[in-house]
Amino acid sequence: MPETLDPGIGEKFSRRTKRAINHDGTFNVRRRGGPHQHDPYQWLITMSWWPFIGIVVVFFTVLNVGFAFAYLGLGLDDLPGVAAPHGWWQDFLSALFFSIQTFTSVGYGHVYPGSNLTGFLSSVEALVGVLTFALATGLLYGRFSRPTARIQFSSTAIISRRPDGQPCLQFRIANQRNNILIDLQARVMLKTVDLATNNQTYALLPLERNAISFFPLSWTLVHDITPESPLYELVPEDYERLDVEIIIQLKAYDDTFAQDVHARNSYTHDEVKWHRRFVRAYDVAEDGVAVVDLDMLDLTEAL
Amino acid sequence: MPETLDPGIGEKFSRRTKRAINHDGTFNVRRRGGPHQHDPYQWLITMSWWPFIGIVVVFFTVLNVGFAFAYLGLGLDDLPGVAAPHGWWQDFLSALFFSIQTFTSVGYGHVYPGSNLTGFLSSVEALVGVLTFALATGLLYGRFSRPTARIQFSSTAIISRRPDGQPCLQFRIANQRNNILIDLQARVMLKTVDLATNNQTYALLPLERNAISFFPLSWTLVHDITPESPLYELVPEDYERLDVEIIIQLKAYDDTFAQDVHARNSYTHDEVKWHRRFVRAYDVAEDGVAVVDLDMLDLTEAL
Amino acid sequence: MPETLDPGIGEKFSRRTKRAINHDGTFNVRRRGGPHQHDPYQWLITMSWWPFIGIVVVFFTVLNVGFAFAYLGLGLDDLPGVAAPHGWWQDFLSALFFSIQTFTSVGYGHVYPGSNLTGFLSSVEALVGVLTFALATGLLYGRFSRPTARIQFSSTAIISRRPDGQPCLQFRIANQRNNILIDLQARVMLKTVDLATNNQTYALLPLERNAISFFPLSWTLVHDITPESPLYELVPEDYERLDVEIIIQLKAYDDTFAQDVHARNSYTHDEVKWHRRFVRAYDVAEDGVAVVDLDMLDLTEAL
Amino acid sequence: MPETLDPGIGEKFSRRTKRAINHDGTFNVRRRGGPHQHDPYQWLITMSWWPFIGIVVVFFTVLNVGFAFAYLGLGLDDLPGVAAPHGWWQDFLSALFFSIQTFTSVGYGHVYPGSNLTGFLSSVEALVGVLTFALATGLLYGRFSRPTARIQFSSTAIISRRPDGQPCLQFRIANQRNNILIDLQARVMLKTVDLATNNQTYALLPLERNAISFFPLSWTLVHDITPESPLYELVPEDYERLDVEIIIQLKAYDDTFAQDVHARNSYTHDEVKWHRRFVRAYDVAEDGVAVVDLDMLDLTEAL
Structure with missing residues (x-):
């Protein structure tokens, strides 16, 4: 990880910003104008499971209802095997079931396309169906196989003291998963805000140890508040006045996914406990x- | 990224070349002769969506029309369930629909293979069909999951001046996507051409900062035009005479795709604005x- | 690989722990409490093949038996084509076969949904079926494509002597697979336990050579026991008293999977042979x- | 890439070995004994296309012939819709076609399972079928998406001279594909054999430039034969006597596959041209x- 002090969040603002990074690792940033890209894959891969399943069901339903209306429009006489018409609702259901049997390629065949137009329409639907499930396969795999770290951060950072009296900033992390994280690297930055200009300044907070080989248990990250530290001799009021935010970036190799995983978090001044x-x-x-x-x-516990 | 000056584009040419890198990141290079490899996967993965969908539809149509003619050749008597022959076109459509129902494995069954030859042919088609959709699944996933950066570059680079009067070359980038790019690294090279020999020379343009930790907003890249810079004391006419091209290479970790992404661009001398x-x-x-x-x-804005 | 001495396994324990790393590369660690994440994908990807196939079969069976009971509940009269009822068992089998034909999208059609309720149920089942197989596709690919190293470690480490009399710790590895491992890197750590406090200490054991370009044959890793080595002048009794564990971490690029692979192992004091x-x-x-x-x-062989 | 001199090919042999690396990048190494792992995924992913397609067709045929015999064993009376028996061959074909229609989930339904035993067997076959195609999907994607470099090496290395008279070893590479390779890195090693002991020695041959940013055209790699070079003052007879092999390892980032690719090659003493x-x-x-x-x-051309 390159050792740079500015996390690319910019420097000059007309007013104070919210925290830079939320506890879920997202940024408080919006995009506006221009060729701003909405990437459907990215959206479908990163959303949570229930909305995703909902979208799949709605997509499947809407598509099949659409095809059902198309078959209705062509007339049920073109779908031999459908029982004699019993009113609009029953006809719609018959067309819908035929559509679904085509879309999922079940094709029982008690109802079948009896004209060129329904033959053509059902051919298109069958192709759309198999391609849709090809797409769903890719999305499901993409969702499962996306390597994500589940690092639990202590809910607060603390200002503590080593046995030899050295004051230090500490926080703790643990792996919520059973997988093994290898070569875990950490970088901690301090964001402060200038009172007069609202300008943001970033400074690196060096760690006692910024990497560990394995991460099976918990790890306490320690920044010693030496005279070189930007936190030196600051008191709680200074933290609030400077709008202190401590930004953490983690990177590790995940042995299950066989890929690097990243995690982020931050502590604002009201999430730092003293002594x-x-x-x-x-x-x-x-x-x-x-x-x-x-x-x-x-x-x-109290010191 | 290794710090080398020559981007591997070669040194001696019989005439001046076009710009080395286009705005879409492609190179102005052709291959000729030999075992030059056309990789269909690479081609199908990197083409844009509409041509890709077109190819899928054409491939599906051609294959099924081919099978339809084969069934016609074997005779529709071997496909029980087809209505009595109504001329060539109707027979072809019946065979085509049967073919599609087999290819997509819908298999309604109102038409079915009634002889050993059609049984064999439809077996082959069913196998070809499922393997084709297996392939389509892989291609769709490959297209979606290919990590690509959507970095927007400012349309021009500028020659500007810092508050302390230091002249500098600047350009800006922003992320068009909502994903977060981590550990963004940049490298900028200057390509100039020797007037007499058409030889190309490459020089690294060091940046004030060549990496940032996060890239949620925009980033202005700055090369100070110090006496050590190859751009020192050059005027606009020099840029044109030397056929200046400023080549940019970006690399970042993409949190959605969990992979590194790369981007390239270049500014030619007429894409540099002064003051x-x-x-x-x-x-x-x-x-x-x-x-x-x-x-x-x-x-x-003007300085 | 960062050069850190503490593998993140913690330092202070109320009693002695088992070996840190087992011969299969797993850690002797448990998690308790909190939002501990059980990740089904991770579990299904890393389990061995027979349990995985068992889970697939059980899942398939349970789901189809469930749907069969649902069809039974709606009444077999709604499934035209089922032969006249022949008692509970025969009815269940008929419903089960119809369910499986729907779930796998075979849909012969000699039995088909004859009412709105069975039409709806079979539509849901067909969708569940295709999505299940989409999921199975992803899981199968995930299992196959997960890069895993099959490094064979010698069953013991040895304390040996170089031709010049220099004592050294050695162990050997070989690649059990036919693939080529490139840029194989190794790191060896010594874990010892303090008798009084049960505290664990970790020290790096530098290797004569900690990386090789290719790994087609076997490789003998050598740590010279110089005066700087934490193993200097230790005798077998010291190894036992200090509860010595030699921890090995390997990393290489696998040319088949085109990804990095990792391997781990450890030798406890009773797995070290002398002279x-x-x-x-x-x-x-x-x-x-x-x-x-x-x-x-x-x-x-003996020295 | 770690800078190590020994490529892990071992040092002492009872006789001279063949070249270490063949022109296709494979090693001249065999494994014997022990838990040597044959990985079917690795094998199916790396074999060429025609054998792979052959295996798919054979696998599909064998499996379906097996199921066909099982249906025959249960009796064709259990498969209603099959025409009255016309001798063994015709019965076998009928069972085979039914099997394939089940395996591929086409399921026309003109033939269908008419007994519990055929119902059970066809259920198993349908499950095996969909899982087989899930597997085929994964294999096809694995084959396509495996990043492989198609680097063309000049068929010979040459001993040349720079304009200033400095002797040097050169060879050339070009990318046969249209994709762009980024940050191409090279490492060249010299393997020589001791006449008396057959021991192999490896030495690094430093390059004038060991990395380039882009690789759109061709690249000439140059090792200057200075007094520090292990090739210094060697004549063609020395090359033959020492069984010289020049081993090349390349690594680059492939923009299409978004992954690193590797390539290897070697030149033996009879593949080096002088002057x-x-x-x-x-x-x-x-x-x-x-x-x-x-x-x-x-x-x-001659110097």
Whole structure:
């Protein structure tokens, strides 16, 4: 990861911005104008599961209702096997079921296209159907196989003190998944705002250790507040006045997906607790296996 | 990115070349002779959507028309369920619909293979059909999942001046997509042409900052025209005489595709404006969210 | 690979832990509490083949039995083509076969939905069916295409001596697959445990050579036990007392999968043999081809 | 790429080996014994197209012939719709066609399972069929999407001389594909064999330039034979006596596949020409587009 201080969020604003990064890793940024690209694949891949399933069902329904109306328009006489007409609703359902049987390529055949026009229409629908499911296959695989880290961050960062009295900024992370993250790298930046100009300044907060080889348990990240640190001798009021935001960027290799995964988070000044230390969140079970307790990740105690 | 000066475009030419890189990132290069490889996957993956859909429809149609003629050749008597012959066109359509129902595996069954030859032919077609859709599935996924950056470059580069008077070359980029680009790295090269020999020379143009951690808004890339710069003390006429082309290479990690993406562009001498500065293209909305305006990316004003 | 000493396994434990890494590369770690994520994709991708096939068959069976009962509940009169009822078992089988024919989109049509309710139910089932197979396609591809290294480690590490008398720690690896691993990198760490506190300490064991360009045959990794080595002048009893575990991390580029692959292993103190050397495990066949014998990888002889 | 001298091919052999790397990038290595892994995915992904299609057709045929015999065994009376028996061959064909219609989920339905046993068998076959095509989808996509470089190497390396008289080793490469390779990196190693012991020694041959930003045309790789070079003052007889093999490893980012690609090749002592220089293999067409001629890549002339 290149060591740059400005995260590309720009420098001069007419007023104060919200936090740069939300807890879910998204940015508080909007795009306007121009050839702004809405990428349907990106949208369908990153949305959560229930809306996705809803879209699939609605898409499937709308398409088949459309084809059903087309078959109705051509007349049910062209679909031999449909029982004698029993009113509009029954006719629509018959056409709809025929459409679905064509779209999904089930094709029982008790109803079948009996004219050139229905033959043509059902041919088109069958092609649309198989291509739609080809597309759904790709989307489902794309959703599943997208490597995403589930890093749990402690809900607060703390200002603590080492045994030797050295003040430091700390926060903790744990892997919520059973997979193994390898070569986990971290970078922490400080965003402050100039009171007069609303200009934003970024500074790197060096870590005691910025990478670990394996990440099976929890990891406490530590920035020592030495005289070189931009946090040196700041008090809670300074944090608020400067609109402090501590931005974290993580990168690791995920052994299941066989790809790099990234995670982001930030702590604003009201998410920093003072004079605390973290309670140990892991121990060894009687069978000798190390156990990490995710519920304890946020647990701190007074210094 | 390795720091090399020659982009591998060669050095000696019998005449002047066009620009090395077009605005869409392609190169002005042709291959001739030898075992030059045309890769159908590469071609089908990178073409735009409408031609791709056209090829799918044509392929599907041609294949099914071919099978329809084969069934016609075997005789419609071998396809029980087809209505009594009504002339050539109607027979062809009946065979075509049967073919499509087999190819898409709909198989209503009101028409079915009634002889060993049609049984064999329809078996082959069914296999070809399912494999074709397997292939289409892969192509569709390949098209969707190919990570591509949609970086918008300002339409011109500018020769500007910093507040302290330092002259510099600048251009701007913005992300047209809503995805987040991480660890964006940039490299800028200068291509000039020797008047006498038409030889091309490449030089690296160092940037004030060649990487940023995040790229949610816009980014202005700055090359200071110091005495060490190959652009030092050049005037517009020199740019034209030397056939100046400024080549840009970008690389970033795309959080949606979970892969690196690359982008390229170049500015020729007539795409460089002198004594301008960029107008800020982003601001903060009333809800505190930063807003980038893609329509303003090209906006410059006189110094 | 970042050069860090602590593999993130934590430092202080209430009792001694088992070995950190098992021979299959898994960690002896459990998670407890909190929003611990069970990722079904990860689970289905990494399990072995027979359980996976079992799950597919069970899933397919349960779903179709469920739909069969639903059709039974609606009444077999709504499924024209089913032979006259012959008792509960025969009716269930008829409904089950119709369900499977719908789910797999075979749809022979000798049985077909004869009412609106069965029409609706079979439409839902057909959609569920095609989406299920879309999902299965993704899972199968995900399983196949997941790059995994099959590195065979010698079953023991040895304490050996170079020709010049320099003592050293050695172990051997070979690639069990026919693919070529490129740019193989290795990192070896020593885990020791403090007797009094059960605290764990990690130290890097530098290798004579920590990377090779190609890995077609076997590779012997060598750590020289110089005065700088944490293993210097330790005797077998020290290894046991300190609960020595030698942790190995490998990374390479796999030419078949076109992706990086990782492997891990560890040797505990009782897996270290003293005063041995490895017998050469490869030779040249009469046709000039180099041959590596995987059965000989563990072979050592007394110094 | 790590800078190591030994490509992991081992050091001591009982006799001379063949060349280490063949022109197609494969190694002259065999595995023997032990848990040697044959990976069917790797095999099916890397084989050429015609054998692959052959395997698909054979697999499809064998499976369906097997099912056909099973249906025959159950008796054709259980498959209503089959015409009255006309001898063994006709019965087999009828069962085979029914099997294929089930396997591909076409299911016309003029023949259908008329008993519980055929109902069960056809259910199993339908499931096997859809899963087989799910698998085929994955394999086809895996084959297409595997990034492979098509780098053409000049058929010989040459010992040439720079304008200033500096002797050098040169060879040339060109991209046979239309895709763009970015950040192409090269590493060249010299393998020599000790006459007495048959031991192999590897040495790095530093390049004048070991990376280029873009690779649209051809690239000539140059190793200067300075006094530091292991090739210094060697004559053709030395090359033969030392069994010289020049091993090349290339790595680049492929813009189409959005992944790194690798290529390998080697020149043995009889593939090195002395006192030659390469004829330029590219020029500029009248429209200003650079043209590379792959047929001219091997063209050399006397110094």
